[in-house]
Amino acid sequence: MRKRLKETVKYIFPDCAAINVYSSFDIIGDIAITKLPVFTPENARAATAAITQRHKNIKVVFVQSSAVTGEYRVRSLSRVFGENRTCTVHKENGCQFEVDVEKCYFSPRLSHERLRVAKVVQSGETVVNMFAGVGCFSILIAKQVPTARVFSIDINPVAVQYMQRNILLNRVFGRVIPMLGDAEVLIKTQLEGLADRVLMPLPEKSLEYLHAAVSALKLQRGWLHVHTFEHATKTEDPAQKTVCRLHETLAKLNVDFEVPHVRIVRSTGPNWWHLVADVLVLNRYST
Numbered sequence: 186m187r188k189r190l191k192e193t194v195k196y197i198f199p200d201c202a203a204i205n206v207y208s209s210f211d212i213i214g215d216i217a218i219t220k221l222p223v224f225t226p227e228n229a230r231a232a233t234a235a236i237t238q239r240h241k242n243i244k245v246v247f248v249q250s251s252a253v254t255g256e257y258r259v260r261s262l263s264r265v266f267g268e269n270r271t272c273t274v275h276k277e278n279g280c281q282f283e284v285d286v287e288k289c290y291f292s293p294r295l296s297h298e299r300l301r302v303a304k305v306v307q308s309g310e311t312v313v314n315m316f317a318g319v320g321c322f323s324i325l326i327a328k329q330v331p332t333a334r335v336f337s338i339d340i341n342p343v344a345v346q347y348m349q350r351n352i353l354l355n356r357v358f359g360r361v362i363p364m365l366g367d368a369e370v371l372i373k374t375q376l377e378g379l380a381d382r383v384l385m386p387l388p389e390k391s392l393e394y395l396h397a398a399v400s401a402l403k404l405q406r407g408w409l410h411v412h413t414f415e416h417a418t419k420t421e422d423p424a425q426k427t428v429c430r431l432h433e434t435l436a437k438l439n440v441d442f443e444v445p446h447v448r449i450v451r452s453t454g455p456n457w458w459h460l461v462a463d464v465l466v467l468n469r470y471s472t
């Protein structure tokens with residue numbers, strides 16, 4: 186959930202020109218996470234006051250003190266308000282997700298994309314989620330489509346522990362199958378040729394792992410949901426750039442395919458975009 190912080194800060198501290206906060210922040214369960222242009226006690230106090238005044242349920246406020254980084258896609262957090270904990274339960278699209286916001290990746294900004302994908306899954310499908318985190322896409326799919334089964338992979342052991350708890354919490358045991366390890370290795374050893382659909386919600390690496398995703402698909406037909414990051418100036422179309430890069434990569438993989446839909450998931454900085462492409466693989470030729 187994104188809210189504009191700047192206006193509230195100006196309202197609470199009308200005379201303090203030195204205070205400077207960014208407008209956006211995330212709410213995950215009862216935890217709020219914001220960034221600061223400069224980490225000073227005054228800025229942290231102002232951001233906390235503005236957040237907690239508008240959201241009375243917030244029990245902990247963190248300032249994000251590093252970029253999302255590393256294989257597990259986690260970030261460093263500095264607590265500036267509230268209880269000494271990093272765990273919470275986030276409610277979204279009728280699901281509950283228990284998560285440690287410091288040890289696992291979690292973004293409430295993917296909520297719309299999670300629902301969009303869950304709604305296109307057909308009954309009886311086998312889905313492979315290559316980069317599942319605490320299981321948000323996988324669990325929502327299983328809830329929306331009770332006859333689907335989802336192999337839900339993550340390399341972060343803590344994320345997989347939370348995924349297991351979330352499977353029980355959301356009563357999708359047996360339909361979401363948690364798997365710990367590298368997605369490429371697990372597909373190669375256990376999931377080749379099984380899937381009707383493969384989710385790749387790791388924009389930094391999805392093109393690098395595209396061959397593994399293709400090999401998880403059934404031979405005749407299947408869908409890939411490929412997340413990417415794209416830089417595009419005002420005169421460029423980020424969706425077009427993603428389609429070009431997909432064509433270049435898929436052309437080397439011996440498949441017939443179409444890219445019927447590409448959408449911007451969110452902006453990630455000036456001229457930077459997070460996109461997702463829906464790729465229909467019509468024939469995958471065995472090599």
Ligand SMILES: C[S@@+](CC[C@H](N)C(=O)[O-])C[C@H]1O[C@@H](n2cnc3c(N)ncnc32)[C@H](O)[C@@H]1O
Binds near residue numbers: 317322344369
């Ligand atoms: C951007 S997060 C996924 C978010 C998740 N799908 C959600 O909706 O919250 C990417 C995840 O991929 C995992 N990951 C990174 N490299 C991986 C790999 N080679 N194999 C499996 N998982 C990997 C990370 O641990 C992280 O949890």
